[in-house]
Amino acid sequence: MKALILAAGRGERLKPITNKTPKCLVKIKGIPLLEVILKKIEKTKIKEIFINTCYLEDRVLDFFSKYKGNLKVSFLREKKLKGTGGTLINNLNLFTGQDLLVLHADNYFSESLKSFLKIHERRKKNIFITLISFLTDDPKNCGICEINSENIVTNIFEKDENQTNKIANGAIYFFSKKSLNKIKKMNTRNIKDIVLDILPNFYGQIINYTSKKLFLDIGVKKNYLKAKKTNEKIYY
Numbered sequence: 001m002k003a004l005i006l007a008a009g010r011g012e013r014l015k016p017i018t019n020k021t022p023k024c025l026v027k028i029k030g031i032p033l034l035e036v037i038l039k040k041i042e043k044t045k046i047k048e049i050f051i052n053t054c055y056l057e058d059r060v061l062d063f064f065s066k067y068k069g070n071l072k073v074s075f076l077r078e079k080k081l082k083g084t085g086g087t088l089i090n091n092l093n094l095f096t097g098q099d100l101l102v103l104h105a106d107n108y109f110s111e112s113l114k115s116f117l118k119i120h121e122r123r124k125k126n127i128f129i130t131l132i133s134f135l136t137d138d139p140k141n142c143g144i145c146e147i148n149s150e151n152i153v154t155n156i157f158e159k160d161e162n163q164t165n166k167i168a169n170g171a172i173y174f175f176s177k178k179s180l181n182k183i184k185k186m187n188t189r190n191i192k193d194i195v196l197d198i199l200p201n202f203y204g205q206i207i208n209y210t211s212k213k214l215f216l217d218i219g220v221k222k223n224y225l226k227a228k229k230t231n232e233k234i235y236y
Helices: 033-042 057-065 083-090 113-121 177-184 194-202 221-229
Strands: 002-006 048-053 072-077 100-104 107-109 129-135 143-147 153-158 167-175 206-211 215-217
Touching: 002 033, 002 083, 033 057, 033 113, 048 057, 057 072, 083 100, 083 194, 107 167, 113 129, 113 167, 113 206, 129 194, 153 194, 153 206, 167 177, 167 194, 167 206, 177 194, 215 221
Parallel strands: 002 048, 002 100, 048 072, 129 206
Antiparallel strands: 100 167, 107 215, 129 167, 143 153, 143 167
């Protein structure tokens, strides 16, 4: 299994914090968020990661020049943002042949990636993707998952003001190699977003795991401040 870390965004909602620091490098308890994510990945069987860069790319490259972990790191350097789906599609040949973890570099979560991976490995044969969700108190500003009685994702409503369901998409996905092969056969010309353009093709074939532990999208300023203030220890 490989991993794709999406870290190219501009972090508009975190400005002015992100004027000079990419949001993947903002610090939680003095540690860059990207470092927290890498240490969580190092606890799994994953040995190779890809990370896309664009905004303040030099800062991310400088971070990795000092990285001392045991992961093989490759950079997907984008001159302009391709969108989450665009990055996945444009680099599919690097990922096919094995399962792929895809996650955003602006999520801070307490649970281990190792525990998430176990859920994926225990899925039924007819399940193509594992999605990690969390419980939110702000459903109108999240992607809300519609889940059936078997914990299968049947729809995702993106920032729908009418939503009262609190199961929010955590933007952490385990794509099986079968799902990547299926994506490869799709008409990928206009694909830009994983949630809007890729996941709908798999509704009914996505298993959900809802984390009950701390899970924050630190791309939102109030969540970043909450992560900074939490007394909870950082777990890998």
